[in-house]
Amino acid sequence: MMNSMTTQYENSTAKGKQWTFGSHPRPPFGSRQRLSSLACVSCLCALLATTLHAQEKPAAKVTFDDHAKPVLMQRCSTCHNGERKEGDLDVTNFTNLMIGGGSGEVIEPGSADDSYLFNLVTHEDSPEMPPGGDKIPDPQIEILRKWIDGGALENSGSVAKKRKPKTDYSAVSAGDKRPEVEPVPSRLPLVPQLVAPRPSTVHSLATNPWSPYIAMSSPQQVLIYRTNDLGLRGVIPFPEGQPESIRFSRNGSLLLIGGGKPGANGKVLVWDAVKGRRVAVVGDELDSVLASDINPSQTLIALGGPKKIVRVYGIDGELVYELNKHTEWITALQFSPDGKFLVTGDRNGGVHAWEADTGNEVLTLGGHKKAITAIDWRIDGKLVVTASEDGTVRVWDGANGKQIKSWTGCSAGVTSASFTRDGLVVTGGRDRLVRVWDQNGKQLHQYEAMPDQVTSVAYCSETNRVIAGDWTGKINVWEKANPKPIGTLNCNPPTIESRIAAVTRQLQSAEAALKPLNEQAATLDSQIAAMKADNDAEVASRTATDMALKSVMEKLANADQLLKTTVGQQEAWKKELTGKEKAAPQLDASIASAKSALASLGDDAEIKDTIAKLEARKATLAQRIGVLKTQVQQVATKQETAKAQIATLSVERDNSQKQLVSLNASIAAREMEIGKANDQRVKLQAALDKAKADVEQPKGALAFWNGELQFAKVLADLESTLITAEADENAKLDEVDAAKEKLAAAQAVVHQAEQKRAESAKQIDSIEQQIETLKAN
Structure with a gap:
């Protein structure tokens, strides 16, 4: 369509007529740009499709040397150069710029929005750059964005850096200050990666500086134990081979595991000590680290290792530099607590x-005559200790x-040495002894000898305990002031399945021991219940x-009282x-005498009256005598009763008393x-109770280990799914990167077409002007 439009325009012009498009008159001169833009868009659509699908001409790389450096030199180099490094940042040198400044790295290859320096120059973060002025022009900002998003390449021969881990593990060194959050590991699986026929040599021990945990080497794994109760806390797989070097970061949040397979490969595994996840693998040695x-x-x-080269990497796995001065295997190294120095042996x-x-290179620490076995900085960075096979510290x-x-x-x-938090030095040697010294070399403690030569020592400042491993795999734990070990750690723990089997056997044995005790208890309880029932019956009877x-006693007392009362009455x-009975004859005699006198004297009223009175008295006396006889007889009857x-009642009393004596004796017995x-x-x-506890202990252990086995299986499935998801995400990110490259190429084509x-x-403007001028003439 564009070709036909061009031909029609050319023909119309040749005939000296006004150009038309179909039946419409030629648009005004100012509208020509819109039409040209329409044509251009059509062309660019075709070009874009061609570029995206055929990739006929890749976009030019945006590099530090060719693009970013000129901008930085113009805008930032006054304050940030090799001689004047404000904020410890030099933007004039690619290596120095990528290292960063006092606040850490400032460039995040592949992501300008995540780069500290870019956010400063765009005024999205503070302190704004340049300070106290407007941000740099947008075209220059766009150059920096394209350079960073394109991978922060140094020059046209550079390859984009690998994408950094999602989590930023950089940290500000706290020196000897305890971190705000204690680096306590989350739940870790307890499944050993390898169970050897016998314990292997303990190559390395490392305690977390700010929590009561110790990491120890074991073939294809690192074991995490608690230093307070000496319990196994977790197993970290190291399929790369044998761990040779284990260290916690200064703040305790990361665990480094260096090792590999001798003569084959070597790597350093970076493990998030809190989240319990592998976060990076660094190095690709041809021998073990x-x-x-x-x-x-x-x-x-x-x-470092047998290849005699010290290599320093970024945590993203990019090699930063190499040190080639050593003439023998690298056996020890450590960064200073302030991060300014690296000491290697x-x-x-x-x-x-x-x-x-x-x-x-800063300097050489000369003096040792044989292999260096340990390098350790004191926590304040003022002193560094070295130990050697020459016997000296x-x-x-x-x-x-x-x-x-x-x-x-x-x-x-001396095979191992380490500073304690309070500045003492713990050493182990070929003489099988572990010792603690002050920094002047005065021996403060010596501990019970190990079975074989000591291979590694560590000190837990959280629990004030000394831990040492030897050639046979024995690991002892001591309180600092006690020469006798308080316990041991197992560097070759059994599988969970074997633990479950052992605990099951223990449970069966405990249940077998409990059964007869339960039966004895049931029998004895039944006997006691029967005896108590009999005793209760006898107590009730008593x-x-x-x-x-x-x-009876009350009745007997009443009867005795009655008897006593009647006896008195009877008497x-x-x-x-x-x-009364004695008075009766006398009274009869008096009556007879009175009657005789009356007979002698005749009718004597006085004597008659006397006789009447005496007879009345006799009658009263006789009546009373009768009453008394009746009463005496009644009382005699009552007395007999x-x-x-x-x-x-006495018989009843005696029988009851005998029965009570018998019952009391029976009850007492x-x-x-x-x-x-x-x-x-x-x-x-x-x-x-002991037997039940002996049952409950393996029951609890069985539930625990079954739970751990299930946890490990679920975690393994989830981690496998996570690996797949991360691989898929990385593939999608690669697609995004490829699409961005295509888009950049298309944008370059668009820019060229524009x-x-x-x-x-x-x-066209020039020609039209010429035409107008020509017509005017």
Whole structure:
């Protein structure tokens, strides 16, 4: 369509007619640009399709040397150059710029939006750059964006850096200050990666500086134990081979595991000690890594081994520099607590200090004659200790490298040494002994000898415990002031399946031991219950007998009281009766005498009256005598009744008393039997409680290990799924990167087409101007 439009325009012009498009008149001159843009868009669509699908001409690389450096030199180099490095940042040198400044890395290859420097120059972050002025022009900002998003290439021959891990593990060194969050590991699987026929040599031990945990080497794995209760906390797989060098980062958040397969390969694994995840793998050695460390800001990792070269990588796996001065295997190395220096040692006794950021040599620490076995900085960075197979321990000034002290730690050879948080030095040697020294070389403690030569020592400042491993795989734990070990750690733990089998056997044995005790307890409880029932019946019988006895005794007392009362009455009545009976004849005699006198005297009224009175008295006396006789007889009857009752009640009393004596004796004997049975039951209960605890312990352990097995399986499945998802994400990111490259190429084509269109527009304007001028003439 564009070709036909062009031909029609050319023909119309040749005929001197006004150009038309179909039936419409030619648009005004100012509208020509819109039409040209429409044509250009059509062209560009075709060009874009061609570029995206055919990739006929890749876009030019945006590099530091050709594009970013001129911008940075113009805008930032006054304050940030090799001589004046404000914020410890130099933007004039690619290597220095990529290392960053005092705040860490400033360039995040592949992501301008995540790059600190880019956010400063765009004023998205503070302090704004340039300070106190407007941000740099947008075209220059766009150059920096394209350079960073394109991988922050140094020059046209550079290849884009690998994408950094998603999580930023850089940290500000806290020195000797405890981190705000204690680096306690999350739940880790307890499944051993390998169970050897016998424990292997302990190559390396490392305690977390800020939590009570220790990491130890074991073939194809690193074991994490608690230093307080000595329990296994987790197993970290190391399929790369044998761990040779284990270190926690200064803040305890990362764990470095260096090792590999001798003569084959070597790597350093970076493990998030809190989240329990592998976050990076650094290095690709042709032999095992024997020494490794991470700097306090957690941005650089140094490693070395039999190849005699120290290599320093970024945590993203990019090689930063190499050190080639050593003449023998690299056997020890460590960054200083402030991150400024790196000290390395070899199998010839050579010890060198380097600038950690640049790899520039600072000085040589001379003195050792044989292999260096340990390098450790004191936590404040003022001193560094080295140990050697030559038998000496040497302490150096961390500022100027001067030797401050040297002493013989073990004449046969010091195999390991480490500073404690309070500045003491723990050493182990070929003489099988572990010792603690002050920094002047005075021995403070010596511990019970290990079975074989000591291979690694560590000190847990959180629990004040010394831990050491030897050639046979034995690991002892001591309290600092106690020469006798308080426990051991197993560097060759059994599989969970074997633990479950062992615990199952233990449970079966415990249940078998518990069964007869339960039966004995049931039998004894039944016997005690029967004895208590019999005893309760006899106690009830004794109570009833006692109550009956009390009733009998009460009746007996009443009968005896009645008897005593009637006896007194009877005696009184008998005495009165005797007197009355004696008075009766006298009264009869008086009546007879009176009657005789009356007969003699005749009718004498007085005598008659006297006789009447005497006869009345006689009648009254006779009546009273009759009453008294009746009363005496009644009392005699009552007395006989009372005596009979007393006799009967006395028999009842005697029988009840005998029964009570018998019941008391029986109850006492039975209560003694019950007491003995209860004592026996108490002893049996103690054995029963122990047996039940012996059952509950393996039950709990069985539940725990079954749970751990299930946890490990679920975690393995999830991690496998995560790996697949991450691989898929990386593939998608690669597609995004490829699409961005295609888009950049297309944008370059668009830019070129725009430039050509602009040139064509200028040419058209010039020609039209010439035409107008020609017509005017």
